[in-house]
Amino acid sequence: MARPPRRRGSGEEIRGALSRLRSGEIDSLYLLHGPETFLRDEIVGEIRRAVLGDEGSDFNHDLFTWGETPARDIAAAAQTLPFMGGRRLIEVRGLGQVADHDAGILSPLIDDPPPGAVVVFTAERADMRRSFFKKLAGAGAALKLEPPPERELPKWAQSQAEGLGFTLTHEAAVLLTEWIEPSLGRIRSELEKLAAYLGPEKTAGVEDVRNLVGRSRAEAMYKLGDMLAEGRAERALALVGDLSETDGGPQFLVGFLRNQIRRWTIARAAERKGIRQKELAEMLGVPPFVAGRIQQQAGKASPRFLRNLYGKLLAVDRRVKRSGGNAAALRAIELFVIEMNRDSTGFNRQNQNRVSGRPPAWARG
Secondary structure (H helix, E strand, C coil): CCCCCCCCCHHHHHHHHHHHCCCCCCCCEEEECCCCHHHHHHHHHHHHHHCCCCCCHHHHEEEEEEEEEHHHHHHHHHHHHCCCCCCCCEEEEECCCCCCCHHHHHHHHHCCCCEEEEEEEEEECCCCCEEEEEEEEHHCCCEEECCHHHHHHHHHHHHHHCCCCEEECCHHHHHHHHCCCCHHHHHHHHHHHHHHHHHHCCECCCCHHHHHHHHHHHHHHHHHHHHHHCCCHHHHHHHHHHHCCCCHHHHHHHHHHHHHHHHHHHHHHHHCCCHHHHHHHHHHHCCCHHHHHHHHCCCCHHHHHHHHEEEHHHHHHHHHHHHHHHHHHHHHHHHHHHHHHCCCCCCCCCCCCCCCCCCCCHHHC
């Protein structure tokens, strides 16, 4: 009888799957689906090491691309006896729609997996409402691979650091994930720099992160938050233009703005409840100095203003995703900044120099 599938793909379950593989516990079937390619590659790499050993074995390893290889060839490879004992690894990349004919060919692999084979299916999208995917998830280890929530990134970074042979303190992990865009690949790259810098069995603290990890973009983001809260529209627009040309482009900017509004909202609620800066830092998952800066930015903005701001940003997000290029996406974000500045019900600016909201260069012709 099929066992219950592991299908959520939360950070804890992914860490559990990696731990089982590293201890030699291997499933016969895997379904790895979702957009997070770094996690996919990490898990597939551990499966390869667990099945084929550190040196690998071309004789016992077949790699297929769905749509280019007939289903019967995949089934035949799985049924082939391993060379010189051990197990065979069959990887099927890019699994998409599965026609009834192909599902019928592959179903025996699911109903009765060959004892000498490990079959790994990877897919960017898997429609779990379809009977084939339901059946596959019920018979094997199914993980949905999505970027972890922001609050889980520090813990993920610490786990990665441990695998690289050094210890990352919680405070350093929070600062690192605050400074680097929420990309697992980018965070891993910075951790590898830290590992090379420190050497094995060392501990990386806040100062190590400050000294080694690039901070110019993070500081620019902090400055953008200040400018938006203070109503310095012209300077904010110039900085938006600069940031839109970095990795991630306008979509990254929308993510930053969404996160910024969420933090302002939490900071205002914390102030009304008398929550101190240290507690707020824990709630936001940021260092105390960042929490203080967010509190200062939030000023006296009303919850209603922040809710309306978030709703407008969702509309901007839709326009950015539908836009045909960075230029149109950037215009949508710039208009959002101008509207934010013109809203007199927003941030407390009685003692600040209001900026007229002069249109950006593209709007001035």
